[in-house]
Amino acid sequence: MLSLNRVSKYYKVGTFGGKELAAVRDVSFDVDAGEVVSLIGESGSGKTTIGKMVLKLIDISRGSITCDGQDVTGLHGGAVKSYYRHVQGVFQDPFSSYNPIFKADRVLTMIRSEYFSDMARSEWNDKVDAALRAVTLDPGQVLNKYPHQLSGGQLQRLLVARALLLDLKILVADEIISMLDASTRIDVLNLLAELKGRGMGILFITHDLSLGNYISEKTVILRHGVIAEMGATDKVFGNPTHPYTKALISSVPQLHKKWADVDAEILARGGADTGTCLFHQAYPPTAPVTGKGAVKQDSSDLPPTLVKVEDDHYVGCFDLGAATCQVA
Amino acid sequence: MSLQVSDLKVYYRTLAGDVKALDGATFSIADKEIMGLAGESGCGKSTLGNSLIRLDGRMRYVGGSVNLDGNELPVWDNQGMNEFRFRDVSVIPQYAMSAMNPTRKIGTMTAELLESRGEKYREIKPELLRRIDLVGLDRDVLGRYPIELSGGMKQRMVMVISTLLDPSLLIADEITSALDVSTQRAVAETLVSFRDHGFVKSMIVITHDVSILYQTADTILIMYAGKLAEKAPTKTIIEGAMHPYTKMLISSLPEVGVRYANKKLSGIPGSPPSLLRPPVGCRFRARCPLAFDKCVEEPPFVKVARDHMAACWKVTGSDA
Numbered sequence: 304m305l306s307l308n309r310v311s312k313y314y315k316v317g318t319f320g321g322k323e324l325a326a327v328r329d330v331s332f333d334v335d336a337g338e339v340v341s342l343i344g345e346s347g348s349g350k351t352t353i354g355k356m357v358l359k360l361i362d363i364s365r366g367s368i369t370c371d372g373q374d375v376t377g378l379h380g381g382a383v384k385s386y387y388r389h390v391q392g393v394f395q396d397p398f399s400s401y402n403p404i405f406k407a408d409r410v411l412t413m414i415r416s417e418y419f420s421d422m423a424r425s426e427w428n429d430k431v432d433a434a435l436r437a438v439t440l441d442p443g444q445v446l447n448k449y450p451h452q453l454s455g456g457q458l459q460r461l462l463v464a465r466a467l468l469l470d471l472k473i474l475v476a477d478e479i480i481s482m483l484d485a486s487t488r489i490d491v492l493n494l495l496a497e498l499k500g501r502g503m504g505i506l507f508i509t510h511d512l513s514l515g516n517y518i519s520e521k522t523v524i525l526r527h528g529v530i531a532e533m534g535a536t537d538k539v540f541g542n543p544t545h546p547y548t549k550a551l552i553s554s555v556p557q558l559h560k561k562w563a564d565v566d567a568e569i570l571a572r573g574g575a576d577t578g579t580c581l582f583h584q585a586y587p588p589t590a591p592v593t594g595k596g597a598v599k600q601d602s603s604d605l606p607p608t609l610v611k612v613e614d615d616h617y618v619g620c621f622d623l624g625a626a627t628c629q630v631a
Numbered sequence: 632m633s634l635q636v637s638d639l640k641v642y643y644r645t646l647a648g649d650v651k652a653l654d655g656a657t658f659s660i661a662d663k664e665i666m667g668l669a670g671e672s673g674c675g676k677s678t679l680g681n682s683l684i685r686l687d688g689r690m691r692y693v694g695g696s697v698n699l700d701g702n703e704l705p706v707w708d709n710q711g712m713n714e715f716r717f718r719d720v721s722v723i724p725q726y727a728m729s730a731m732n733p734t735r736k737i738g739t740m741t742a743e744l745l746e747s748r749g750e751k752y753r754e755i756k757p758e759l760l761r762r763i764d765l766v767g768l769d770r771d772v773l774g775r776y777p778i779e780l781s782g783g784m785k786q787r788m789v790m791v792i793s794t795l796l797d798p799s800l801l802i803a804d805e806i807t808s809a810l811d812v813s814t815q816r817a818v819a820e821t822l823v824s825f826r827d828h829g830f831v832k833s834m835i836v837i838t839h840d841v842s843i844l845y846q847t848a849d850t851i852l853i854m855y856a857g858k859l860a861e862k863a864p865t866k867t868i869i870e871g872a873m874h875p876y877t878k879m880l881i882s883s884l885p886e887v888g889v890r891y892a893n894k895k896l897s898g899i900p901g902s903p904p905s906l907l908r909p910p911v912g913c914r915f916r917a918r919c920p921l922a923f924d925k926c927v928e929e930p931p932f933v934k935v936a937r938d939h940m941a942a943c944w945k946v947t948g949s950d951a
Binding site for chain 2: 345346454456484485486487488489490492493496510512513514516517518536537540550551552554555556557558559561562
C-alpha cells in the first residue's frame with residue numbers, strides 16, 4: 304500500500320548551507336495493509352526522518368513515495384488534504400502534541416471542521432464514540448478535559464482515536480510509547496496490534512528492539528540512514544546476518560538472560576563478528592557529501608545492495624559476497 | 632551494613648499542600664551491593680535518590696534517618712551535607728550529558744572541583760588518567776570541551792569524575808535512559824566494573840527499565856506511589872516476585888523473543904494515585920486484582936523470606 308522507492312534525504316549544513324549531509328540514503332521498503340513494519344535504529348539513524356517524509360512534513364531529496372500507486376511526493380493543496388485522510392502520524396511526546404490552553408478533545412473537533420464540516424452533530428458524536436471505544440477509552444473520562452488532567456497513555460490513545468476518525472490506511476507511529484510507563488505502554492502497543500487486524504498498515508518507528516519484535520511482522524534495521532537488514536521479524540531476529548544487527552541484538556538488555564551468557568552463546572556459535580561496516584568505514588556518516596571536506600561519491604559508492612539471504616530476508620553488507628547470493 | 636535508611640520521609644511543598652513523594656522508606660544496602668531502584672514515573676524513586684545527597688528548595692525533610700558506614704548523614708542540612716558529598720556520597724545525575732560546565736575544558740573543570748574539596752589535582756591526576764583509560768576514553772579528553780564529546784563519552788567522563796574520590800555510596804539516576812542500546816550496555820558494564828574495582832563501595836541504580844537492572848544489580852527495590860513495595864535479590868524479583876504490583880510490572884515487559892501473535896502481554900489497568908492526598912491503606916489497592924478488606928490498613932514493609940521484604944497483606948497474611 305505504502306511504498307518507498309530509493310528514498311534519500313540530504314540536509315544542507317555548514318555556513319550558507321554549502322555542505323550536504325546524507326540523513327537517509329536509498330531506502331526502499333513497503334508497508335502493506337494489515338501489517339506492522341517496525342523501523343528500528345539508534346539515534347541519528349534517520350528513522351524519524353523517514354517517518355516525516357512519509358507524512359510529507361519534509362521534502363524528499365531523491366526517490367519517490369507512493370501510496371496506493373499514487374506518487375505522493377508532488378502533492379499540493381487539496382491533494383495533500385485528501386492524502387492526510389489516509390495517512391496520519393502520532394509522535395513521541397503526548398504532552399507537546401496538545402495545546403495546553405485548549406481542551407484535549409479539540410484535536411477531534413479540528414478533524415470535524417477540516418474534513419466533516421457537513422456531518423450532523425449526532426452522527427459525529429457517534430463517530431467519536433466509536434473511535435474512542437476502539438482505543439479503549441471511556442468517552443466520559445476523556446472528553447471535556449484539559450491535557451494535564453489526562454495521563455500520557457490516555458493522551459496517546461486519544462491521538463490514535465483522532466487518526467481513526469479519518470478513513471485511515473497508514474499510521475506512522477513514531478516512538479509513541481517511549482515516554483509512557485511500563486505498566487501502560489503495553490496497552491498502547493496491544494492497541495496498535497488490534498488496529499492492524501482492521502486492515503491498517505502501521506509504520507512503527509522505535510529504538511527498542513524488544514518492542515519491535517513484539518508487535519511487527521516486518522522489521523527494517525536502519526544504520527546511519529542506510530538499511531542494514533530487513534525482512535520478516537522472526538527471520539531478522541532469529542537469524543541476524545548483518546554484523547550490526549548481531550551487535551544490536553546482543554546488547555539488548557534481556558530479562559532472563561545476562562549479557563555474559565549472550566556473549567558466551569555467540570562465542571559457542573563460532574565467535575563474534577567485529578561489527579565494522581566496510582561502507583561506513585569508507586564513508587563516515589558524519590562526513591558531508593558535498594562541499595569542503597566532502598568524501599567524494601560517485602555512482603559506484605552507493606551503499607551495499609540489499610542481498611536476499613533467504614525468503615523475505617534481505618541484508619545490505621559487502622561482506623556477504625554478492626556473487627553467491629541472488630540479488631534482490 | 633553500608634547504608635541504613637530508616638523511615639525517611641521527604642515531601643514536596645506545593646501551594647495545594649504537601650506531595651508525599653517519599654513516605655517512609657526503610658531499607659539497607661550491604662557493602663559491595665548494587666541496588667536497583669525501579670518504579671513508574673512519579674513513584675518517588677528519584678526523590679529517594681536525591682534525598683540521600685541533596686534536597687532542593689521544594690523538598691522538605693519530614694522525618695527519618697540515614698546512616699552511612701556508622702555516620703549519621705545530616706540530609707536535612709544542606710551545609711552539613713557538604714562534608715559528605717563527593718567524598719562519601721556521590722551522584723551521577725539524570726542528564727549527565729549536560730552535567731559538565733560547557734565553558735571549561737574537562738581537565739580544568741575537574742581540577743576546580745577537586746580543589747573545592749581541598750584535594751590536589753596534581754596528586755590525583757595519575758589515578759584520573761588510569762580511570763580514563765579504564766572506561767575506554769582518550770587521555771586527551773581532559774584538554775577538550777564537553778561539546779566535543781559524544782553523549783556516551785560525556786556520560787563515561789561524568790562517571791569517572793563522580794567516583795574520583797572513591798565514595799562509599801554512588802547514586803546513578805536514570806543514567807542509561809537517554810542512550811542507544813549499544814552505548815547503554817557499555818555504560819551499564821562500566822558501572823559494574825567500578826564496583827568490582829572498588830571505586831565505590833555500594834551503589835543505587837535508579838531506572839524505570841527493569842531489564843537493565845537484571846543485567847547490573849544484585850538486588851532490586853520496587854517502589855510504588857511513594858512507598859516501598861518489595862526488595863529482594865534480582866533473580867527473585869524477576870522470577871519469584873511476591874508483591875502483586877511487582878508481578879504485574881514484570882509480566883508486562885516485552886522481551887526479545889516474545890511476540891504479540893504468540894503471547895499477548897497486558898498492562899496494569901488504572902493509574903497511580905495522586906500523592907497530594909494519597910489513599911489510606913495500601914496505595915496499590917485500587918489497581919490490585921487481589922485487594923480485599925484488610926487492604927484499607929497500611930501493609931508494613933516486612934521480611935517475608937530470606938533477603939526478601941515486601942509490603943502486602945496477601946503475602947504476609949492478614950493477621951501479621
